[in-house]
Amino acid sequence: MAGAPAMELSSLRPLSNLSPHSCFAAAGSSLFATRGSAPAVSRTGCRFRAPRAAGAGHRGLALERRRRQFWVDERESGAEEGRGEPSSYSADDDDDDDDDDDDEAPLLSLSEKPDRSVALLDDYEMEELDYASNPDHRSGYVAVLGKPNVGKSTIANQMIGQKLSIVTDKPQTTRHRILGICSGPEYQMILYDTPGVIEKKMHKLDSMMMSNVRSAAINADCIDEVLEEGIRDLKNKVPTLLVMNKKDLIKPGEIAKKLQWYEKFTDVDDVIPVSAKYGHGVEDVKDWILSKLPLGPAYYPKDIVSEHPERFFVAEIVREKIFMQYRNEVPYASQVNVVSYKTRPNAKDFIQVEIVVEKNSQKIIMIGKQGRALKLLATAARLDIEDFLQKKVYLEIEVKVKENWRQDEGLLKYYGYGGQIRAL
Numbered sequence: 001m002a003g004a005p006a007m008e009l010s011s012l013r014p015l016s017n018l019s020p021h022s023c024f025a026a027a028g029s030s031l032f033a034t035r036g037s038a039p040a041v042s043r044t045g046c047r048f049r050a051p052r053a054a055g056a057g058h059r060g061l062a063l064e065r066r067r068r069q070f071w072v073d074e075r076e077s078g079a080e081e082g083r084g085e086p087s088s089y090s091a092d093d094d095d096d097d098d099d100d101d102d103d104e105a106p107l108l109s110l111s112e113k114p115d116r117s118v119a120l121l122d123d124y125e126m127e128e129l130d131y132a133s134n135p136d137h138r139s140g141y142v143a144v145l146g147k148p149n150v151g152k153s154t155i156a157n158q159m160i161g162q163k164l165s166i167v168t169d170k171p172q173t174t175r176h177r178i179l180g181i182c183s184g185p186e187y188q189m190i191l192y193d194t195p196g197v198i199e200k201k202m203h204k205l206d207s208m209m210m211s212n213v214r215s216a217a218i219n220a221d222c223i224d225e226v227l228e229e230g231i232r233d234l235k236n237k238v239p240t241l242l243v244m245n246k247k248d249l250i251k252p253g254e255i256a257k258k259l260q261w262y263e264k265f266t267d268v269d270d271v272i273p274v275s276a277k278y279g280h281g282v283e284d285v286k287d288w289i290l291s292k293l294p295l296g297p298a299y300y301p302k303d304i305v306s307e308h309p310e311r312f313f314v315a316e317i318v319r320e321k322i323f324m325q326y327r328n329e330v331p332y333a334s335q336v337n338v339v340s341y342k343t344r345p346n347a348k349d350f351i352q353v354e355i356v357v358e359k360n361s362q363k364i365i366m367i368g369k370q371g372r373a374l375k376l377l378a379t380a381a382r383l384d385i386e387d388f389l390q391k392k393v394y395l396e397i398e399v400k401v402k403e404n405w406r407q408d409e410g411l412l413k414y415y416g417y418g419g420q421i422r423a424l
């Protein structure tokens, strides 16, 4: 069937006694709305946590300790940096000198689901957030799976209420699993937005991305019919929702027919039509997930929206701008690395980014005549990064060529496609 874009949302263990709706203030979600205890956000803005309240220092340390358990320090696995002839552009209003250096950041694992016993809040946090007195609290992992461009990132962002995953009109924008945490007073759902499932793998990059998708599916005990063998036996154990997205593009009379078709010819538990871009139906999806989430305490403090470090999002923002500005092969041949991120007490943060492309011809396109294209890119990226970080930054971008990086397993691992990214 020439179906509407569809994706599957699967969550951990089913549970029958539900308390839907109780946790959501909003009926009919609005775009990027802020929630209860969540910190202020802007269009692309996400705070990893709300500004700490007085006395919350312990909690910060506890979180730090817990995070470190997910970090894998294996810098030796990184490929050597080929230093070509860089072309760079610095996007800044004025100039600053740098001081502190944090380049010794360890790696953060993206492929492992934190074990509940590891990720659990410590006693101080339990007491502070009063979890012990709330036996009805629900929490669990949800994998967002589906083909490229169906709107997985859009719906994940909508549910979290903040733009964590980049969204473009080009397929296969999402390359990593993006973990987003959506919390309410009585629940916490941890969403894994995954790259679109592709069957035809052109590069090693595609294979490594798909292996991370499979791992997200396994971690959430769920299955997508387009995924390969090895996880099929998990079916039946996990509630699966098929989200029929972009219903705004379907004629009203067709929606009912498509729903019937999906219900009849797929194994999913439910089908919900939504229009993620406009927020329609997103609350229904949230309610469905809530109805399936197991009872249990939160995995993370409620004001945390992601485990990813800031530099991960900085690279993603630059990548989004590349997808928006350049055509054809160039965005797909580009890898963005934050090579240095320096916070300075009396000056703007200093961020050095390298864009790696595969051919010199791509580098020429990326830079443009008299560097105009790169300047445009750097300025657009800087503005969004500042919006995201809620502070001014000095951004320097270099373009380098590394032939066939998409086929180089060592480099791909170094760039985070082996399931690890550098922590800040």
Ligand SMILES: Nc1nc2c(ncn2[C@@H]2O[C@H](COP(=O)(O)OP(=O)(O)OP(=O)(O)O)[C@@H](O)[C@H]2O)c(=O)[nH]1
Pocket: 146, 147, 148, 149, 150, 151, 152, 153, 154, 155, 166, 167, 168, 169, 170, 171, 172, 173, 174, 175, 194, 195, 196, 197, 245, 246, 247, 248, 249, 274, 275, 276, 277, 278
């Ligand atoms: N008309 C319409 N467009 C939508 C809707 N949801 C998402 N889109 C658009 O579809 C495109 C792809 O959205 P994404 O959220 O990036 O899709 P994705 O599934 O994460 O894409 P991949 O990165 O390829 O896996 C973007 O241009 C979105 O604006 C919707 O409900 N209606």
